[in-house]
Amino acid sequence: MKRLIVCIKQVPDTSDVRIDPETNTLVREGVESILNPLDPFAIEEAVRVKERMGGVVTAITMGPPQAKKVLQHAIALGADEGYLICGPEFAGADTLATSYTLAQAIRRLGNAVLIFCGKQAIDGDTAQVGPGIAAHLDLPQLIYVRKIRKINKRYIVVESMTDTGYEIIRSTLPAVLTVVKEINEPRLPSLKSAMKGRRYEPNVLGGEEIKADFNRLGLKGSPTRVVRIFVPEQARKTKILTGNPEEIAVNLFSSLQKEGVLRCQ
Amino acid sequence: MPVVIDKDLCIECEECVNICPFGSLELGPSGLECSDTCTLCGICLDVCPSEALTLPDVPEEEIDLKDYKDVWIYGEQKRGSLHPVVLELIGVGRELARKRNCRLGVVSIGNRLDQVLATLKHYDVDDIFLIQHQQLKDYNSEIYANLLTDLIREKKPEIILSGATLRGRSLIPRVAVKVRTGLTADCTELDVDENTGNLLQTRPAFGGNIMATIECPNRRPQMATVRPRVMKTASPLPSPHKNQVVQNIDPLLSSLRSETEILDTVDSLKETEDLTEAGIIVAGGRGVGAPKGFRLLERFAKVIGGVIGASRAAVDAGWVPYSRQVGQTGRTVHPDIYFACGISGAVQHLVGMQSSKIIVAINKDKDAPIFNYADYGIVADMFEVIPELIKYAERRVKR
Known part of the structure; x- marks a missing residue:
């Protein structure tokens, strides 16, 4: 059976992350781990392709045992099966080791025709893992896809966003796609699929099962290191402009001119 | 393979517990513990005052x-x-x-x-x-x-x-x-x-x-x-x-050799409208209320030589296309001036625009979070203020 693979990630809900102004540390109390908000678009698109072409939608994630929650979420959103790539050997992975791990899992699962990723994960915001997987598998990459125009057994035609518009690209299959949220509106889980998700127990794969080179996994396989972490200075001192609209206009534009960002007469 | 804790050095100050983004560190009855949710990001190493934390030793493959x-x-x-x-x-x-x-x-x-x-x-x-x-x-x-x-x-x-x-x-x-x-x-x-x-x-x-x-x-x-x-x-x-x-x-x-071919390139935006390259952005959010409000912002943008941006709320409402969206799920921008009009200032929006040189916030709600991140705040109805800004800019602003 042909596989439509979706790579997903469990991330801390960054909208909940706050800095404690007194201690300058990250307040993580009550910060929940969630499915990366850009991933449901990838899952939905895979499900839509399946509805047109057949196949199995396989969600995969690398993470700790708790990451099975996002696979259950993926099942609720329409994925058919989920694989959790989990084990101590994967800890400390940067984008190079992560993309190697996912690529290796995809290789082992076999029969992939399309590999979907969200545009990026909101904790790291790197957008590097999608192209990385494509490079490891030596497959074409279609990045920032906003529409699948056409797909058949041999090729796919997509609209891919650029800084000033989009390109229409045709690619052979298999291929790696990263999708932007414009591509679709993910359906809400039905009662039945939500229930199916809650009960789902994903398959677990370790480094042995994906036949990985252990030197390329986790911290060992990661060339980058975080050497320092600090809280950015909150440099802005807000000046509230008051008065009637006319006074505000005069005041604002003279301030902007003083800041050197605008030229007035 | 979580972070390595030297319990003899640990003074149990809990600095690391507070900063760990994954909640992996915990002070238990037998001292500091780290669970397998640890991703070895190393953030805790920096805050530890007693150097009790280290990353596990891994032999590196050498290149010259x-x-x-x-x-x-x-x-x-x-x-x-x-x-x-x-x-x-x-x-x-x-x-x-x-x-x-x-x-x-x-x-x-x-x-x-x-x-x-x-x-x-x-x-x-x-x-x-x-x-x-x-x-x-x-x-x-x-x-x-x-x-x-x-x-x-x-x-x-x-x-x-x-x-x-x-x-x-x-x-x-x-x-x-x-x-x-x-x-x-x-x-x-x-x-x-x-x-x-x-x-x-x-x-x-x-x-x-x-x-x-x-x-x-x-x-x-x-x-x-x-x-x-x-x-x-x-x-x-x-x-x-x-x-x-x-x-x-x-x-x-x-x-x-390639497996892909570009069939066509569509530039729906003029080069000058590229958000990531814009010097001035006039962005609107939920508070703009309707597509009509964006036309006012467009007029303002035009007289000061800026381009239109939007928060997710305005895009989801269908008032502006997705290509205009600033923030986590849209684009990250760094203009000289960012006008946030009727934008409350959700974190997801802030991450996309907070490195702008100058941020001007216009919002009716004086408690809107955007005011904490702005250089200039105007607590007023944008429909009253912006026409005045346009009037002034038409006469005085050099483009």
């Missing part, structure tokens, strides 16, 4: 770092002209090359690069590598990545910088994997350790709530991307460069 030298910049071009971010990277690249006492090079790929070359003549760049071929008219991630990889393997640069444009963010990760090295995206600050040559790459993490400095100590080249408009544009030389070395590189035919 000394074989790698010089700083390179990827010279992104479109239709033969250099992307402005390249000139910004030349500024910071020059500084890195000075500290490392090495050469600064620019690599450009395309079908006609004479204009790129003509521009670079006026900048302080030592080496120019041009890969020209008629098949390289359109950007193609596979082919461009093959060619850049071939050149890196041959010349062995120590550092490679690229703009974090959509193109750069497609090409560079592919290249980094092919040469099996580290890559840091969206750096806001770059420095180099003069002795080790380690590039100190600082970038926002966790939605911009914290900054992280990242190194790639045992691999070369070290690769980083930088968003447009973050670094200052290099000043042109007073007269054209005399000793610039220009090398035309013949592409390997085997590297020109």
Whole structure:
């Protein structure tokens, strides 16, 4: 059976992350781990392709045992099966080791025709893992896809966003796609699929099962290191402009001119 | 394999417990414990006052770092002209090359690069590598990545910088994997350790709530991307460069193969409307209320030479297209002035615009979070204030 693979990630809900102004540390109390908000678009698109072409939608994630929650979420959103790539050997992975791990899992699962990723994960915001997987598998990459125009057994035609518009690209299959949220509106889980998700127990794969080179996994396989972490200075001192609209206009534009960002007469 | 805790050194201050983004550290009855949710991000190591925390020891595969030298910049071009971010990277690249006492090079790929070359003549760049071929008219991630990889393997640069444009963010990760090295995206600050040559790459993490400095100590080249408009544009030389070395590189035919083909390119935005390049952005949110409100913002943008941006709320309401969206699920922008009109200031929006030089917030709600992040706040109805701003700007603002 042909596989439509979706790579997903469990991330801390960054909208909940706050800095404690007194201690300058990250307040993580009550910060929940969630499915990366850009991933449901990838899952939905895979499900839509399946509805047109057949196949199995396989969600995969690398993470700790708790990451099975996002696979259950993926099942609720329409994925058919989920694989959790989990084990101590994967800890400390940067984008190079992560993309190697996912690529290796995809290789082992076999029969992939399309590999979907969200545009990026909101904790790291790197957008590097999608192209990385494509490079490891030596497959074409279609990045920032906003529409699948056409797909058949041999090729796919997509609209891919650029800084000033989009390109229409045709690619052979298999291929790696990263999708932007414009591509679709993910359906809400039905009662039945939500229930199916809650009960789902994903398959677990370790480094042995994906036949990985252990030197390329986790911290060992990661060339980058975080050497320092600090809280950015909150440099802005807000000046509230008051008065009637006319006074505000005069005041604002003279301030902007003083800041050197605008030229007035 | 979680972080290693030396319980003899640990003073149980819980600094690490508070900062761990994954909630992996906990102070239990038998002292500090770390669960297997640890990703070895190393954040806790920095806050530990007693150096009780270490990362597990891993033997590194050795490569000879000394074989790698010089700083390179990827010279992104479109239709033969250099992307402005390249000139910004030349500024910071020059500084890195000075500290490392090495050469600064620019690599450009395309079908006609004479204009790129003509521009670079006026900048302080030592080496120019041009890969020209008629098949390289359109950007193609596979082919461009093959060619850049071939050149890196041959010349062995120590550092490679690229703009974090959509193109750069497609090409560079592919290249980094092919040469099996580290890559840091969206750096806001770059420095180099003069002795080790380690590039100190600082970038926002966790939605911009914290900054992280990242190194790639045992691999070369070290690769980083930088968003447009973050670094200052290099000043042109007073007269054209005399000793610039220009090398035309013949592409390997085997590297020109691709499984993809561009059928058409649609530029729905004019170059001048590119949000990531805009100097002034007038953005509207839920408070704009209707598409009609955006027409007012458009008039304002026009008189001050700005472009329209929007929050997710306004895009989801269908008032503006997605291509205008600023924030986590949209674009990240760095204009000189960002007008946030009727935008409350959700974190997801802030991460996309908080590195703007000046932020002006206009909102009816005096408690809107946006006011905590703005340089200038106007607590008022935008429909009363903006017409006045337009009136003033029409008379006084030079464009």
